[in-house]
Amino acid sequence: MSKERHKHILSFSITSLLRRKGKNLSIFLIYTLMVFLLGSVVFFVSAIKREAATTLKGAPDIVVQQIRAGRHDLIPTEYMEKVRTIRGVTKVIPRVWGYYFDGPTQSNYTIIGMDGESYEAFRDRIPFLSPEEAPIGNGKVLIGKGIARSRGLKRGGHFYLLRSDGGLKTFEVSGIFSGRSSLLTHDLIVMSEKDVRELFLIPARYSIDLAVYVRNKEEIETIARKIGEVLPGTRAVIKEQITKSYETVFGWRSGLVFTALLGTVLAFAILSWDKATGLSADERKEIGILKALGWRIEDILEMKFWEGLTISLTAFLAGIILAYIHIFFFGSYLVAPAIKGWSVLYPPFNLNPYMDAGEVFMVFFITVVPYTVATLIPVWRSSTIDPDEVIRGI
Amino acid sequence: MIELKDVTKVYYKGTPKEVKAVDGISLEIAKGEMVVLKGPSGSGKTTLLTLIGCLSRPTRGRVLVAGKDTSRLQEPFLTFHRRMHVGFVFQQYHLIPDISVYENILLPLYPLDMTSQEMEERVEDALRKLRIKGKEAYRAKDLSGGEQQRVAIARALVTDPEIILADEPTANLDTHLSRDFLKIMDGLKEEGKTIVIASHDPLVYEHKGVDRVIEMRDGRLVGCS
Numbered sequence: 001m002s003k004e005r006h007k008h009i010l011s012f013s014i015t016s017l018l019r020r021k022g023k024n025l026s027i028f029l030i031y032t033l034m035v036f037l038l039g040s041v042v043f044f045v046s047a048i049k050r051e052a053a054t055t056l057k058g059a060p061d062i063v064v065q066q067i068r069a070g071r072h073d074l075i076p077t078e079y080m081e082k083v084r085t086i087r088g089v090t091k092v093i094p095r096v097w098g099y100y101f102d103g104p105t106q107s108n109y110t111i112i113g114m115d116g117e118s119y120e121a122f123r124d125r126i127p128f129l130s131p132e133e134a135p136i137g138n139g140k141v142l143i144g145k146g147i148a149r150s151r152g153l154k155r156g157g158h159f160y161l162l163r164s165d166g167g168l169k170t171f172e173v174s175g176i177f178s179g180r181s182s183l184l185t186h187d188l189i190v191m192s193e194k195d196v197r198e199l200f201l202i203p204a205r206y207s208i209d210l211a212v213y214v215r216n217k218e219e220i221e222t223i224a225r226k227i228g229e230v231l232p233g234t235r236a237v238i239k240e241q242i243t244k245s246y247e248t249v250f251g252w253r254s255g256l257v258f259t260a261l262l263g264t265v266l267a268f269a270i271l272s273w274d275k276a277t278g279l280s281a282d283e284r285k286e287i288g289i290l291k292a293l294g295w296r297i298e299d300i301l302e303m304k305f306w307e308g309l310t311i312s313l314t315a316f317l318a319g320i321i322l323a324y325i326h327i328f329f330f331g332s333y334l335v336a337p338a339i340k341g342w343s344v345l346y347p348p349f350n351l352n353p354y355m356d357a358g359e360v361f362m363v364f365f366i367t368v369v370p371y372t373v374a375t376l377i378p379v380w381r382s383s384t385i386d387p388d389e390v391i392r393g394i
Numbered sequence: 395m396i397e398l399k400d401v402t403k404v405y406y407k408g409t410p411k412e413v414k415a416v417d418g419i420s421l422e423i424a425k426g427e428m429v430v431l432k433g434p435s436g437s438g439k440t441t442l443l444t445l446i447g448c449l450s451r452p453t454r455g456r457v458l459v460a461g462k463d464t465s466r467l468q469e470p471f472l473t474f475h476r477r478m479h480v481g482f483v484f485q486q487y488h489l490i491p492d493i494s495v496y497e498n499i500l501l502p503l504y505p506l507d508m509t510s511q512e513m514e515e516r517v518e519d520a521l522r523k524l525r526i527k528g529k530e531a532y533r534a535k536d537l538s539g540g541e542q543q544r545v546a547i548a549r550a551l552v553t554d555p556e557i558i559l560a561d562e563p564t565a566n567l568d569t570h571l572s573r574d575f576l577k578i579m580d581g582l583k584e585e586g587k588t589i590v591i592a593s594h595d596p597l598v599y600e601h602k603g604v605d606r607v608i609e610m611r612d613g614r615l616v617g618c619s
Binding site: 012290 | 444447449450451469470473474476477478482484488490492493497500501502503504506507508509510549553
């Protein structure tokens, strides 16, 4: 029978909510906005970190760079042999790549040269690009969506890039990366190693850096140290360092945005708290009447609990859904510029939809729980006083 | 049925606004009796009613209702006692204005673990008894004073309490509606209910169905007829 009582109280709570439409609707809107802002930051940061982690997954364990006069310089490919002799190294690949500033569109492109094995490995990480539609070599290249848009290019189209000696080099677009890989490919041009060497005038026995793969991941640091000993004048950057830099950058930026948001969130929180906790004279009187009619304290608390939970839960769901749509389907317009900042990638910037249950729970915990509790405190205070005093307003 | 022993109620105790609303009252009301508490405004009638109705607790003394010393009861038991034994008709009716007549009458039944069908039967019965059938869908605030009072009585009766307490029930009614109210009370008395009415309306305390009129002034009993 107790189920009946709960059912009736729940039904009365809903009637109660509808009776105070104005107040409840304003609380609902404020809360939805707050959850939307918090959810947007949380979704954006976690999705971008995830994308970065995915990007780094196939990255080499160690990258060896030549340092000259404190700057990154071309590295002789003969160094590969010396690295290969270090126990534990499974593979060493010379990489040719570089940045290209495109004057007309005022944007930077990342150009990577690939051949054979490295192209296979790259294609494995971009599974939505089928090899038949994306051959490279002899001037055929793959380009990111941002480049295609800024230059008005389609598959089969041609474009020119300026070589380092000022001459023009023609390329044909053999494929355009899907928007789903934006973080990795938005500003990217993938071409054959030979084409990169021609474009940047990189001599045959040199590369930009060496990608080193290690059998036992526990030995990465030791091997990196050994590379430094075998090849003085080089710098061995391990994957963990790159991961940490990514995390630091995104962590720092999201922290900054959270801090900037804090003022707004606090203002919303105070307003909502005030709205939620301040019982009007009518509401207090109503509690007194219900008590006079035989309602227990727990009945009144239950009724108010359902009211608070209905508002905060619906606001939470609405805010989370809006944040999800904003981040993953509308290019994160509100938070991306603040968090991304670093980018040479030109917006729009679509992330792969991803939701971390722990983070959603965190947003739930800092919005729904305090609100629901906040609504109960004044109700509990009023309902523990004798009904006569509550009704008379003593 | 109801016994008050040297009951005192002080509001705002220990503050400059302190007021002794009821001062050392002792009183007995038998089962099935209709009693009127008569006296001017501020004489302590309403406070005495709230003490009998367990809506407040005495500062001193004992209130025994249906054999239970309610002044010593803890909150949950006091609520239970109120729910099971007392129906209260407030002076201002204290209906919830934005909900329907039907829902207003339902309110005391919500915490009772009844099925919807049982609740419906009880409300229908109360609507019939108070002759407000056809008004159940109206919002309480859209009713006339007399109709609101009937709803308030229906709400007080819906749990079938043994004791009916009514505070200045005719204060906002014309003579015709006041007589109607008294007829309803007569009917309840015939059913064996104990009725206590606080009123300074001659129409009420001179009503032939009233068994006893207790006069109050400044929180004390000053006469009984």
